[in-house]
Amino acid sequence: MREVFQTELTDVQTRLIEISESVTHIMEKASEAFLKSDVALADEAIALAEANESRALTLDELVIRILARQSPVARDLRILVSALRMSASLERMGALAGHIAAIARYRFPGSAVPASLRPTFEEMAKLDIDLVRRVSVLLKNTDVDLARTIQAEDARVDELHRSVFDVVLADEWKENAVFTVDVTLASRYFERFADHVVDISTKVSYLTTGTWHDLD
Protein backbone atom coordinates (compact mmCIF):
# COMPACT_ATOMS: atom_id res chain seq x y z
CA MET A 1 0.00 0.00 0.00
CA ARG A 2 2.77 2.37 1.02
CA GLU A 3 4.59 1.61 -2.21
CA VAL A 4 1.49 2.32 -4.30
CA PHE A 5 1.07 5.54 -2.38
CA GLN A 6 4.65 6.64 -3.08
CA THR A 7 4.10 5.96 -6.77
CA GLU A 8 0.95 8.05 -6.67
CA LEU A 9 2.73 10.92 -4.91
CA THR A 10 5.46 10.81 -7.54
CA ASP A 11 2.76 10.94 -10.21
CA VAL A 12 1.31 14.08 -8.57
CA GLN A 13 4.77 15.63 -8.44
CA THR A 14 5.46 14.79 -12.10
CA ARG A 15 2.19 16.34 -13.18
CA LEU A 16 2.82 19.49 -11.14
CA ILE A 17 6.22 19.83 -12.83
CA GLU A 18 4.61 19.32 -16.25
CA ILE A 19 2.04 22.03 -15.51
CA SER A 20 4.76 24.36 -14.22
CA GLU A 21 6.78 23.79 -17.41
CA SER A 22 3.69 24.40 -19.50
CA VAL A 23 3.10 27.69 -17.62
CA THR A 24 6.73 28.62 -18.37
CA HIS A 25 6.09 28.14 -22.09
CA ILE A 26 2.84 30.12 -21.90
CA MET A 27 4.58 33.02 -20.17
CA GLU A 28 7.52 32.94 -22.60
CA LYS A 29 5.17 33.12 -25.59
CA ALA A 30 2.83 35.65 -23.96
CA SER A 31 5.67 37.98 -22.99
CA GLU A 32 7.21 37.85 -26.44
CA ALA A 33 3.79 38.37 -28.04
CA PHE A 34 3.23 41.37 -25.76
CA LEU A 35 6.67 42.93 -26.24
CA LYS A 36 6.91 42.27 -29.99
CA SER A 37 3.23 42.50 -31.00
CA ASP A 38 3.35 38.97 -32.37
CA VAL A 39 -0.23 37.85 -32.88
CA ALA A 40 0.64 34.26 -33.85
CA LEU A 41 2.54 33.78 -30.59
CA ALA A 42 -0.34 35.41 -28.70
CA ASP A 43 -2.75 32.86 -30.17
CA GLU A 44 -0.44 30.01 -29.18
CA ALA A 45 -0.21 31.33 -25.62
CA ILE A 46 -4.00 31.67 -25.35
CA ALA A 47 -4.56 28.12 -26.65
CA LEU A 48 -1.93 26.72 -24.27
CA ALA A 49 -3.53 28.55 -21.33
CA GLU A 50 -6.82 26.77 -22.04
CA ALA A 51 -5.11 23.38 -22.21
CA ASN A 52 -3.30 24.25 -18.99
CA GLU A 53 -6.58 24.80 -17.18
CA SER A 54 -7.90 21.35 -18.01
CA ARG A 55 -4.55 19.79 -17.05
CA ALA A 56 -4.83 21.42 -13.61
CA LEU A 57 -8.42 20.15 -13.19
CA THR A 58 -7.33 16.61 -14.13
CA LEU A 59 -4.60 16.78 -11.50
CA ASP A 60 -7.14 17.91 -8.89
CA GLU A 61 -9.32 14.90 -9.67
CA LEU A 62 -6.30 12.60 -9.31
CA VAL A 63 -5.43 14.13 -5.93
CA ILE A 64 -9.00 13.67 -4.69
CA ARG A 65 -8.95 9.99 -5.78
CA ILE A 66 -5.68 9.45 -3.90
CA LEU A 67 -7.11 11.14 -0.80
CA ALA A 68 -10.12 8.81 -1.00
CA ARG A 69 -8.13 5.60 -1.56
CA GLN A 70 -5.19 6.20 0.76
CA SER A 71 -6.66 8.30 3.58
CA PRO A 72 -3.26 9.86 4.20
CA VAL A 73 -2.45 11.67 7.45
CA ALA A 74 0.27 14.02 8.68
CA ARG A 75 2.87 15.01 6.11
CA ASP A 76 1.36 12.93 3.27
CA LEU A 77 -1.99 14.66 3.73
CA ARG A 78 -0.27 18.08 3.75
CA ILE A 79 1.54 17.22 0.52
CA LEU A 80 -1.72 16.41 -1.22
CA VAL A 81 -3.58 19.47 0.08
CA SER A 82 -0.60 21.59 -0.96
CA ALA A 83 -0.71 19.97 -4.40
CA LEU A 84 -4.31 21.15 -4.78
CA ARG A 85 -3.29 24.68 -3.87
CA MET A 86 -0.23 24.69 -6.13
CA SER A 87 -2.38 23.39 -8.96
CA ALA A 88 -4.80 26.29 -8.40
CA SER A 89 -1.90 28.77 -8.44
CA LEU A 90 -0.43 27.28 -11.61
CA GLU A 91 -3.83 27.35 -13.28
CA ARG A 92 -4.18 31.06 -12.44
CA MET A 93 -0.63 31.79 -13.63
CA GLY A 94 -1.44 30.24 -17.01
CA ALA A 95 -4.64 32.31 -17.18
CA LEU A 96 -2.76 35.53 -16.29
CA ALA A 97 -0.15 34.85 -19.00
CA GLY A 98 -3.07 34.21 -21.37
CA HIS A 99 -4.52 37.64 -20.45
CA ILE A 100 -1.18 39.28 -21.30
CA ALA A 101 -1.24 37.54 -24.69
CA ALA A 102 -4.84 38.67 -25.19
CA ILE A 103 -3.80 42.32 -24.74
CA ALA A 104 -1.16 41.89 -27.49
CA ARG A 105 -3.75 40.25 -29.72
CA TYR A 106 -6.27 43.00 -29.10
CA ARG A 107 -3.87 45.81 -30.02
CA PHE A 108 -2.40 44.07 -33.04
CA PRO A 109 -1.03 45.36 -35.44
CA GLY A 110 -0.31 48.17 -32.96
CA SER A 111 1.81 47.68 -29.87
CA ALA A 112 0.43 47.65 -26.35
CA VAL A 113 3.77 48.80 -24.96
CA PRO A 114 4.71 52.49 -25.20
CA ALA A 115 8.44 53.19 -25.66
CA SER A 116 8.77 54.82 -22.23
CA LEU A 117 7.70 51.58 -20.49
CA ARG A 118 9.43 49.04 -22.71
CA PRO A 119 12.46 48.49 -20.41
CA THR A 120 10.12 48.09 -17.41
CA PHE A 121 7.99 45.43 -19.09
CA GLU A 122 11.06 43.67 -20.48
CA GLU A 123 12.40 43.34 -16.95
CA MET A 124 9.03 42.25 -15.53
CA ALA A 125 8.68 39.58 -18.22
CA LYS A 126 12.22 38.33 -17.63
CA LEU A 127 11.61 38.12 -13.87
CA ASP A 128 8.28 36.32 -14.25
CA ILE A 129 9.81 33.75 -16.61
CA ASP A 130 12.72 33.28 -14.25
CA LEU A 131 10.33 32.88 -11.31
CA VAL A 132 8.22 30.18 -12.93
CA ARG A 133 11.39 28.32 -13.98
CA ARG A 134 12.41 28.31 -10.32
CA VAL A 135 9.04 26.76 -9.48
CA SER A 136 9.88 23.77 -11.70
CA VAL A 137 13.27 23.43 -9.97
CA LEU A 138 11.60 23.61 -6.54
CA LEU A 139 9.03 20.99 -7.49
CA LYS A 140 11.71 18.65 -8.84
CA ASN A 141 14.00 19.02 -5.88
CA THR A 142 12.03 20.21 -2.86
CA ASP A 143 15.07 20.55 -0.61
CA VAL A 144 16.66 23.41 -2.54
CA ASP A 145 16.46 26.78 -0.86
CA LEU A 146 15.09 29.18 -3.45
CA ALA A 147 12.69 30.98 -1.10
CA ARG A 148 14.96 33.96 -0.56
CA THR A 149 15.71 34.45 -4.28
CA ILE A 150 12.04 34.11 -5.14
CA GLN A 151 11.06 36.68 -2.53
CA ALA A 152 13.70 39.12 -3.79
CA GLU A 153 12.56 38.72 -7.39
CA ASP A 154 8.91 39.14 -6.40
CA ALA A 155 9.83 42.32 -4.50
CA ARG A 156 11.48 43.64 -7.68
CA VAL A 157 8.34 42.80 -9.72
CA ASP A 158 6.25 44.73 -7.16
CA GLU A 159 8.64 47.67 -7.47
CA LEU A 160 8.38 47.62 -11.27
CA HIS A 161 4.58 47.38 -10.99
CA ARG A 162 4.51 50.52 -8.82
CA SER A 163 6.92 52.26 -11.20
CA VAL A 164 4.47 51.70 -14.08
CA PHE A 165 1.95 53.83 -12.17
CA ASP A 166 4.59 56.47 -11.45
CA VAL A 167 5.19 56.76 -15.19
CA VAL A 168 1.52 56.69 -16.18
CA LEU A 169 0.47 59.22 -13.53
CA ALA A 170 3.32 61.67 -14.19
CA ASP A 171 2.69 64.94 -16.04
CA GLU A 172 5.00 63.74 -18.80
CA TRP A 173 2.68 60.85 -19.69
CA LYS A 174 1.10 61.84 -22.99
CA GLU A 175 -0.05 58.45 -24.26
CA ASN A 176 -3.74 57.94 -24.93
CA ALA A 177 -6.15 56.00 -22.75
CA VAL A 178 -5.65 52.80 -24.77
CA PHE A 179 -2.02 52.62 -23.67
CA THR A 180 -2.95 53.59 -20.12
CA VAL A 181 -5.50 50.77 -19.86
CA ASP A 182 -3.20 48.21 -21.48
CA VAL A 183 -0.16 48.91 -19.35
CA THR A 184 -2.25 49.10 -16.16
CA LEU A 185 -3.76 45.67 -16.74
CA ALA A 186 -0.60 44.04 -18.11
CA SER A 187 1.41 45.27 -15.15
CA ARG A 188 -1.22 43.91 -12.77
CA TYR A 189 -1.11 40.50 -14.51
CA PHE A 190 2.71 40.30 -14.33
CA GLU A 191 2.56 41.26 -10.65
CA ARG A 192 -0.12 38.68 -9.72
CA PHE A 193 1.82 35.99 -11.63
CA ALA A 194 4.85 36.61 -9.38
CA ASP A 195 2.62 36.58 -6.26
CA HIS A 196 1.50 33.06 -7.13
CA VAL A 197 5.13 31.94 -7.38
CA VAL A 198 5.67 33.20 -3.83
CA ASP A 199 2.57 31.29 -2.68
CA ILE A 200 3.89 28.09 -4.27
CA SER A 201 7.37 28.48 -2.80
CA THR A 202 5.85 29.06 0.66
CA LYS A 203 4.02 25.75 0.33
CA VAL A 204 7.09 23.85 -0.84
CA SER A 205 9.20 25.34 1.93
CA TYR A 206 6.48 24.41 4.43
CA LEU A 207 6.61 20.81 3.30
CA THR A 208 10.39 20.81 3.70
CA THR A 209 10.75 22.65 6.98
CA GLY A 210 7.36 22.06 8.60
CA THR A 211 6.92 25.80 9.07
CA TRP A 212 3.94 27.29 7.34
CA HIS A 213 5.10 30.86 6.83
CA ASP A 214 1.61 31.95 5.80
CA LEU A 215 0.47 31.25 9.34
CA ASP A 216 3.32 33.03 11.15
Place this chain on the structure above:
Amino acid sequence: MREVFQTELTDVQTRLIEISESVTHIMEKASEAFLKSDVALADEAIALAEANESRALTLDELVIRILARQSPVARDLRILVSALRMSASLERMGALAGHIAAIARYRFPGSAVPASLRPTFEEMAKLDIDLVRRVSVLLKNTDVDLARTIQAEDARVDELHRSVFDVVLADEWKENAVFTVDVTLASRYFERFADHVVDISTKVSYLTTGTWHDLD
Protein backbone atom coordinates in the same frame (compact mmCIF):
# COMPACT_ATOMS: atom_id res chain seq x y z
CA MET B 1 -17.46 8.79 14.97
CA ARG B 2 -20.06 9.61 12.32
CA GLU B 3 -21.78 11.97 14.76
CA VAL B 4 -18.53 13.76 15.56
CA PHE B 5 -17.89 14.04 11.85
CA GLN B 6 -21.30 15.60 11.20
CA THR B 7 -20.63 18.13 13.96
CA GLU B 8 -17.30 18.95 12.35
CA LEU B 9 -18.86 19.37 8.91
CA THR B 10 -21.46 21.71 10.42
CA ASP B 11 -18.63 23.67 12.01
CA VAL B 12 -16.95 24.03 8.60
CA GLN B 13 -20.24 25.17 7.07
CA THR B 14 -20.82 27.70 9.87
CA ARG B 15 -17.35 29.14 9.41
CA LEU B 16 -17.77 29.40 5.64
CA ILE B 17 -21.02 31.30 6.19
CA GLU B 18 -19.30 33.60 8.69
CA ILE B 19 -16.52 34.31 6.20
CA SER B 20 -19.03 34.90 3.43
CA GLU B 21 -20.95 37.35 5.65
CA SER B 22 -17.69 39.07 6.55
CA VAL B 23 -16.88 39.41 2.83
CA THR B 24 -20.34 40.93 2.32
CA HIS B 25 -19.56 43.59 4.92
CA ILE B 26 -16.15 44.26 3.39
CA MET B 27 -17.67 44.73 -0.07
CA GLU B 28 -20.48 46.93 1.27
CA LYS B 29 -17.97 49.20 3.01
CA ALA B 30 -15.47 49.13 0.13
CA SER B 31 -18.12 49.99 -2.48
CA GLU B 32 -19.47 52.86 -0.42
CA ALA B 33 -15.94 54.10 0.28
CA PHE B 34 -15.20 53.95 -3.46
CA LEU B 35 -18.44 55.59 -4.62
CA LYS B 36 -18.56 58.27 -1.90
CA SER B 37 -14.82 58.82 -1.31
CA ASP B 38 -15.23 57.90 2.35
CA VAL B 39 -11.74 57.28 3.73
CA ALA B 40 -12.90 56.07 7.16
CA LEU B 41 -15.02 53.36 5.53
CA ALA B 42 -12.09 52.49 3.26
CA ASP B 43 -9.87 51.95 6.30
CA GLU B 44 -12.51 49.73 7.91
CA ALA B 45 -12.79 47.64 4.73
CA ILE B 46 -9.01 47.23 4.49
CA ALA B 47 -8.73 46.16 8.15
CA LEU B 48 -11.62 43.70 7.75
CA ALA B 49 -10.00 42.22 4.62
CA GLU B 50 -6.88 41.44 6.65
CA ALA B 51 -8.92 39.77 9.39
CA ASN B 52 -10.79 37.86 6.70
CA GLU B 53 -7.57 36.38 5.36
CA SER B 54 -6.57 34.91 8.71
CA ARG B 55 -10.10 33.58 9.24
CA ALA B 56 -9.85 31.72 5.93
CA LEU B 57 -6.44 30.27 6.88
CA THR B 58 -7.83 29.09 10.24
CA LEU B 59 -10.66 27.35 8.42
CA ASP B 60 -8.16 25.63 6.09
CA GLU B 61 -6.27 24.29 9.09
CA LEU B 62 -9.51 22.97 10.59
CA VAL B 63 -10.40 21.22 7.32
CA ILE B 64 -6.95 19.58 7.15
CA ARG B 65 -7.31 18.35 10.76
CA ILE B 66 -10.72 16.85 9.93
CA LEU B 67 -9.29 15.17 6.82
CA ALA B 68 -6.53 13.66 8.97
CA ARG B 69 -8.78 12.45 11.80
CA GLN B 70 -11.78 11.23 9.79
CA SER B 71 -10.26 10.01 6.50
CA PRO B 72 -13.50 10.78 4.69
CA VAL B 73 -14.31 9.28 1.29
CA ALA B 74 -16.83 9.95 -1.48
CA ARG B 75 -19.18 12.87 -0.89
CA ASP B 76 -17.75 13.78 2.53
CA LEU B 77 -14.27 14.09 1.04
CA ARG B 78 -15.62 16.22 -1.82
CA ILE B 79 -17.34 18.52 0.68
CA LEU B 80 -14.09 19.12 2.53
CA VAL B 81 -12.01 19.66 -0.61
CA SER B 82 -14.70 22.04 -1.87
CA ALA B 83 -14.58 23.86 1.47
CA LEU B 84 -10.86 24.49 0.92
CA ARG B 85 -11.57 25.89 -2.51
CA MET B 86 -14.48 28.04 -1.35
CA SER B 87 -12.34 29.35 1.48
CA ALA B 88 -9.66 30.34 -1.07
CA SER B 89 -12.29 32.12 -3.21
CA LEU B 90 -13.74 33.95 -0.20
CA GLU B 91 -10.26 35.00 0.88
CA ARG B 92 -9.58 36.45 -2.58
CA MET B 93 -12.98 38.19 -2.65
CA GLY B 94 -12.14 39.93 0.63
CA ALA B 95 -8.75 40.95 -0.78
CA LEU B 96 -10.33 42.29 -4.00
CA ALA B 97 -12.86 44.35 -2.00
CA GLY B 98 -9.90 45.60 0.06
CA HIS B 99 -8.16 46.69 -3.17
CA ILE B 100 -11.27 48.68 -4.17
CA ALA B 101 -11.20 50.39 -0.76
CA ALA B 102 -7.48 51.09 -1.21
CA ILE B 103 -8.18 52.95 -4.47
CA ALA B 104 -10.71 55.18 -2.65
CA ARG B 105 -8.17 55.77 0.12
CA TYR B 106 -5.43 56.61 -2.35
CA ARG B 107 -7.47 59.24 -4.20
CA PHE B 108 -8.97 60.82 -1.08
CA PRO B 109 -10.07 63.63 -0.80
CA GLY B 110 -10.62 63.34 -4.55
CA SER B 111 -12.95 60.78 -6.07
CA ALA B 112 -11.76 57.76 -8.05
CA VAL B 113 -15.04 57.66 -9.98
CA PRO B 114 -15.59 60.10 -12.85
CA ALA B 115 -19.20 61.26 -13.34
CA SER B 116 -19.54 59.44 -16.67
CA LEU B 117 -18.90 56.06 -15.04
CA ARG B 118 -20.76 56.57 -11.75
CA PRO B 119 -23.95 54.69 -12.83
CA THR B 120 -21.82 51.80 -14.14
CA PHE B 121 -19.88 51.40 -10.90
CA GLU B 122 -23.03 51.81 -8.81
CA GLU B 123 -24.59 48.91 -10.69
CA MET B 124 -21.42 46.78 -10.48
CA ALA B 125 -21.19 47.37 -6.72
CA LYS B 126 -24.87 46.53 -6.24
CA LEU B 127 -24.48 43.31 -8.25
CA ASP B 128 -21.33 42.23 -6.40
CA ILE B 129 -22.99 42.81 -3.01
CA ASP B 130 -26.05 40.92 -4.17
CA LEU B 131 -23.88 38.06 -5.46
CA VAL B 132 -21.96 37.60 -2.22
CA ARG B 133 -25.24 37.68 -0.25
CA ARG B 134 -26.45 34.83 -2.44
CA VAL B 135 -23.30 32.90 -1.51
CA SER B 136 -24.32 33.05 2.16
CA VAL B 137 -27.82 31.81 1.25
CA LEU B 138 -26.33 28.96 -0.83
CA LEU B 139 -23.98 27.95 1.98
CA LYS B 140 -26.81 27.95 4.53
CA ASN B 141 -29.21 26.01 2.38
CA THR B 142 -27.27 24.07 -0.26
CA ASP B 143 -30.38 22.76 -2.01
CA VAL B 144 -31.59 26.14 -3.27
CA ASP B 145 -31.12 26.72 -6.96
CA LEU B 146 -29.40 30.06 -7.32
CA ALA B 147 -26.94 28.97 -10.02
CA ARG B 148 -28.95 30.49 -12.87
CA THR B 149 -29.44 33.86 -11.10
CA ILE B 150 -25.79 33.96 -10.15
CA GLN B 151 -24.68 33.26 -13.72
CA ALA B 152 -26.99 35.97 -15.08
CA GLU B 153 -25.71 38.52 -12.57
CA ASP B 154 -22.11 37.59 -13.31
CA ALA B 155 -22.79 37.99 -17.05
CA ARG B 156 -24.14 41.49 -16.33
CA VAL B 157 -21.00 42.33 -14.30
CA ASP B 158 -18.85 41.18 -17.25
CA GLU B 159 -20.91 43.37 -19.57
CA LEU B 160 -20.46 46.39 -17.29
CA HIS B 161 -16.72 45.63 -17.05
CA ARG B 162 -16.44 45.69 -20.86
CA SER B 163 -18.54 48.86 -21.01
CA VAL B 164 -16.02 50.62 -18.73
CA PHE B 165 -13.39 50.06 -21.44
CA ASP B 166 -15.78 51.27 -24.14
CA VAL B 167 -16.14 54.53 -22.21
CA VAL B 168 -12.46 54.90 -21.38
CA LEU B 169 -11.29 54.13 -24.92
CA ALA B 170 -13.85 56.38 -26.68
CA ASP B 171 -12.78 59.70 -28.19
CA GLU B 172 -15.07 61.48 -25.73
CA TRP B 173 -13.02 60.28 -22.75
CA LYS B 174 -11.19 63.37 -21.52
CA GLU B 175 -10.32 62.32 -17.98
CA ASN B 176 -6.67 62.19 -16.98
CA ALA B 177 -4.60 59.04 -16.57
CA VAL B 178 -5.30 58.88 -12.82
CA PHE B 179 -8.98 58.26 -13.52
CA THR B 180 -8.14 55.85 -16.33
CA VAL B 181 -5.90 53.75 -14.08
CA ASP B 182 -8.36 53.81 -11.16
CA VAL B 183 -11.41 52.78 -13.15
CA THR B 184 -9.49 50.11 -15.07
CA LEU B 185 -8.31 48.44 -11.88
CA ALA B 186 -11.54 48.93 -9.92
CA SER B 187 -13.56 47.45 -12.76
CA ARG B 188 -11.22 44.47 -12.92
CA TYR B 189 -11.57 43.91 -9.14
CA PHE B 190 -15.40 44.04 -9.29
CA GLU B 191 -15.34 41.60 -12.21
CA ARG B 192 -13.00 39.09 -10.52
CA PHE B 193 -15.09 39.27 -7.35
CA ALA B 194 -18.16 38.12 -9.32
CA ASP B 195 -16.10 35.35 -11.02
CA HIS B 196 -15.30 33.89 -7.60
CA VAL B 197 -19.01 33.82 -6.74
CA VAL B 198 -19.62 31.74 -9.87
CA ASP B 199 -16.78 29.38 -8.83
CA ILE B 200 -18.33 28.94 -5.39
CA SER B 201 -21.82 28.34 -6.75
CA THR B 202 -20.43 25.72 -9.16
CA LYS B 203 -18.93 23.88 -6.20
CA VAL B 204 -22.13 24.03 -4.14
CA SER B 205 -24.20 22.86 -7.09
CA TYR B 206 -21.73 20.05 -7.67
CA LEU B 207 -22.16 18.86 -4.10
CA THR B 208 -25.94 18.92 -4.53
CA THR B 209 -26.25 17.38 -7.97
CA GLY B 210 -23.03 15.39 -8.26
CA THR B 211 -22.23 17.13 -11.55
CA TRP B 212 -19.02 19.09 -11.57
CA HIS B 213 -19.77 21.67 -14.23
CA ASP B 214 -16.13 22.78 -14.32
CA LEU B 215 -15.25 19.40 -15.75
CA ASP B 216 -17.96 19.27 -18.40
